[in-house]
Structure formats: C-alpha cells, structure tokens
Amino acid sequence: MELTIEIALSLLLGVTIFYSIYLSRALSRLRADRSELNALIASLDLSSTQAQSGIEHLRQTTERVGKQLTGNIEEARALKAELVNLCKVGETMANRLERGMQMGRRSAVEEKMTVASQVSGKEAARPSGKGAAERAFLQALRLKQG
DSSP states (O other): OHHHHHHHHHHHHHHHHHHHHHHHHHHHHHHHHHHHHHHHHHHHHHHHHHHHHHHHHHHHHHHHHHHHHHHHHHHHHHHHHHHHHHHHHHHHHHHHHHHHHHHHHHHHHHHHHHHHHHHHHHHHHSOOSOOHHHHHHHHHHHHHHO
C-alpha cells in the first residue's frame, strides 16, 4: 500500500512538474506580451496627443479662415451695393444721352429737310433737264449722306 501511495505521489509530482513548466512558459509569454502591450499603449498615447494638437490647430485655422471669409463677404456686399449704384447712375446717364441723341437727330433731320426743301426749290427753279424722280433720288442721297 505504501508503494501505491508513493507511486501515486510520484505521478502527481510528475504532473505538477510538467504543469509548472507549462505555467512558466505561459508566464514568460505573458511578460513578453506585457512589454509589447506597454509599447502599444505608449504609441497609442503619443498618437492621441498628436491628434489632439492637430484638432486644436485645425480649430484655430478654421476660426481664422472663418474671420477672413466673413471679412470677404462684407467687402463683397459693399462692392455689390456700389456696383448697383454705379449701374443705376450709368443707366440714368445712358437714358439722358439717348434722349439727347434722339432730340439731336430730330433737329438734324428737321434742318436737313429744311435745307433739302430749299435746295429742291432752287433746283426746281433751275431748268436742269432732270425729272422729278431724279431730283427726289438726289435729295434722298443728300439726306442720307448728311
């Protein structure tokens, strides 16, 4: 019986030795993985710090660009108002010029017609041998060249 107990204890001791070797290897791998995990955590911490500084830089840039854009919009609105005013003034001046030109054309046409009637009266008085159709044609040419 004593021998059986010793054999059983020997077997249990053998199993314990093999199990302790297995646990030793697992702990070694865990220690190695722990150092890799620490390195990964340090890398993650550095990346998050860089991301935070990048976000802050982006926020500052966005604010600066927003202010510049607001200034540009205000300047564009002022320029738009000025252009609208200039267009109105230009249209007013164009209308005045057009009315003046129309009045000038009417005066010139009336003057030409008066001169033409005087000329045609003189031509009618002169015996030139030209027919009435030729005189009307010449008068129309003179008015056109006028």
